[in-house]
Amino acid sequence: MATTTISHQAIGSIVSHNRPFKASLFLKEPLNVPMKLSPKRFKIEATASQVIDNTVLSPSKNKPFESKKRSNEAALILIRHGESLWNEKNLFTGCVDVPLTQKGVGEAIEAGKKISNIPVDLIFTSSLIRAQMTAMLAMTQHRRKKVPIILHNESVKAKTWSHVFSEETRKQSIPVIAAWQLNERMYGELQGLNKKETAERYGTEQVHEWRRSYEIPPPKGESLEMCAERAVAYFEDNIKPELASGNNVMIAAHGNSLRSIIMYLDDLTSQEVTSLDLSTGIPLLYIFRDGKFMKRGSPVGPTEAGVYAYTKRLAQYREKLDEASLN
Ligand SMILES: O=C(O)[C@H](O)COP(=O)(O)O
Numbered sequence: 024m025a026t027t028t029i030s031h032q033a034i035g036s037i038v039s040h041n042r043p044f045k046a047s048l049f050l051k052e053p054l055n056v057p058m059k060l061s062p063k064r065f066k067i068e069a070t071a072s073q074v075i076d077n078t079v080l081s082p083s084k085n086k087p088f089e090s091k092k093r094s095n096e097a098a099l100i101l102i103r104h105g106e107s108l109w110n111e112k113n114l115f116t117g118c119v120d121v122p123l124t125q126k127g128v129g130e131a132i133e134a135g136k137k138i139s140n141i142p143v144d145l146i147f148t149s150s151l152i153r154a155q156m157t158a159m160l161a162m163t164q165h166r167r168k169k170v171p172i173i174l175h176n177e178s179v180k181a182k183t184w185s186h187v188f189s190e191e192t193r194k195q196s197i198p199v200i201a202a203w204q205l206n207e208r209m210y211g212e213l214q215g216l217n218k219k220e221t222a223e224r225y226g227t228e229q230v231h232e233w234r235r236s237y238e239i240p241p242p243k244g245e246s247l248e249m250c251a252e253r254a255v256a257y258f259e260d261n262i263k264p265e266l267a268s269g270n271n272v273m274i275a276a277h278g279n280s281l282r283s284i285i286m287y288l289d290d291l292t293s294q295e296v297t298s299l300d301l302s303t304g305i306p307l308l309y310i311f312r313d314g315k316f317m318k319r320g321s322p323v324g325p326t327e328a329g330v331y332a333y334t335k336r337l338a339q340y341r342e343k344l345d346e347a348s349l350n
Pocket of ligand 1: 277
């Protein structure tokens with residue numbers, strides 16, 4: 024296994040995308056992080072979140088809310104955030120933290136209606152406000168009326184001070200985990216530039232390569248491949264185990280971090296992923312069963328029968344919701 028050295032300065036720059044991290048958590052010594060080369064991609068086996076203990080924590084490790092139920096299937100919902108103020112202005116955004124427009128707020132609410140009958144046990148978002156707004160707004164529409172609560176594990180004090188003391192209240196909550204690894208691809212020197220003007224300056228083909236190719240990074244930014252190294256590693260280490268435990272998960276993230284995750288779920292080639300483009304605010308449903316991901320498209324509405332026919336558990340859940348609303 025090859026070993027690469029990540030300096031504390033590099034770790035510092037990785038964690039600086041995540042607002043809650045504190046300088047005191049930065050490492051004093053360089054780290055030797057083992058890396059394994061897989062045929063399709065590099066997998067970073069020790070992610071920054073694992074290295075910096077007690078920062079980004081999985082709920083199963085901490086049991087902050089409900090105890091686990093066992094099932095061999097689970098639902099996975101992916102949502103790209105609603106329109107942001109820079110989507111509206113057609114600017115490259117990347118890791119710049121801009122909020123949703125009013126249209127984006129509406130898109131998030133509409134997305135929430137479409138998935139309002141699908142039980143969500145756990146939410147993952149990026150550390151960027153547009154993804155977090157989308158997740159929260161979508162959950163305002165949910166029939167289960169559980170309250171999404173952002174877990175603050177960035178320091179012992181943050182964790183202690185946000186503790187919920189009622190077991191009953193905890194049961195009525197959905198943990199929300201914010202992870203910088205799910206952030207948008209870092210767009211380098213394109214961040215803040217207008218997409219149309221950039222295409223006029225550098226040529227449509229060049230800009231298309233920067234935006235959609237797998238290997239080619241934008242100037243001083245991340246390629247999709249580099250974005251996949253962190254996003255897919257995070258998915259495998261923190262999200263897949265939750266699905267394997269039978270927890271239904273929603274991920275609210277970004278065009279490119281989600282493209283890299285979809286590439287992994289659908290086993291797309293680097294060629295195929297170039298034509299994958301995600302619209303803002305459209306939820307996508309996957310069923311995880313027996314270790315495999317099955318794509319189920321986008322639920323068209325809360326009453327769409329098809330979604331509930333995918334799994335027995337979802338159908339039973341839907342029945343219970345209907346019974347409860349009749350009583
Ligand atoms: O970061 C951005 O500018 C967008 O959210 C995604 O941009 P793209 O469609 O150019 O990849």
